[in-house]
Amino acid sequence: MLMRTDPFRDLDRLAQQFLNPGPTGTWSRPSPMPMDAYRTGDQYVVCFDLPGVDPQALDIDVERNMLTVKAERRPRHEGEDVVWDLTERPLGVFSRQIVLSDTLDPEGIKAEYDAGVLTLRIPVAEKAKPRKIAVSHSEERKQIQS
Numbered sequence: 001m002l003m004r005t006d007p008f009r010d011l012d013r014l015a016q017q018f019l020n021p022g023p024t025g026t027w028s029r030p031s032p033m034p035m036d037a038y039r040t041g042d043q044y045v046v047c048f049d050l051p052g053v054d055p056q057a058l059d060i061d062v063e064r065n066m067l068t069v070k071a072e073r074r075p076r077h078e079g080e081d082v083v084w085d086l087t088e089r090p091l092g093v094f095s096r097q098i099v100l101s102d103t104l105d106p107e108g109i110k111a112e113y114d115a116g117v118l119t120l121r122i123p124v125a126e127k128a129k130p131r132k133i134a135v136s137h138s139e140e141r142k143q144i145q146s
Contacts, residue, residue, distance in 0.1 A: 033071065033094040042129060044104060044122040048096065051116030052076075052089065058118060062106045067098045069118065103128030 037046045050058070050071050059070040071094045100106055100122065108123040 031090060031092060031094050033069070033096050035096060037098075039124075042124045044124070046098065046120045046122065048118040048120075049116065050094065050113075050118050053094075053116070055113045058111075058113060060109075060111055060120070062100075062109065065100045065102070065106065067100055067106070067109075067120075067122075068095065069097075069120075070095045071118070 034049045053071045057072040061068045105123045105125040110121045112119045
């Protein structure tokens with residue numbers, strides 16, 4: 001039901017993580033964000049780990065069947081009087097794109113942000129839900145002519 005967009009992008013992302021410790025994403029080259037996805041009942045649930053992100057800095061778009069989630073984490077203490085001794089938490093822009101299959105209903109997506117986790121609930125489209133098919137039959141029997 002959910003498909004990854006580009007395996008080469010994932011390979012590039014892994015290479016960048018090993019070559020560049022302490023990722024800082026930019027709008028032109030955002031950092032990836034960890035995600036879990038599962039189905040429960042008649043909906044898919046997708047969870048993104050975004051600790052420390054202001055809910056106002058979240059941007060969720062759906063165009064056709066492409067779901068795009070963007071977030072930005074800025075430093076909490078900026079100014080001339082702050083001297084950083086250590087910074088390991090990634091800052092900058094984070095982005096993830098997911099291709100939604102035709103069996104999901106993008107019109108019904110609901111988003112919730114709690115305790116640093118963005119949760120999207122995507123309902124399964126009516127046409128994709130299992131249903132029973134009634135079999136009709138007639139009581140009349142016909143004789144085969146030879």
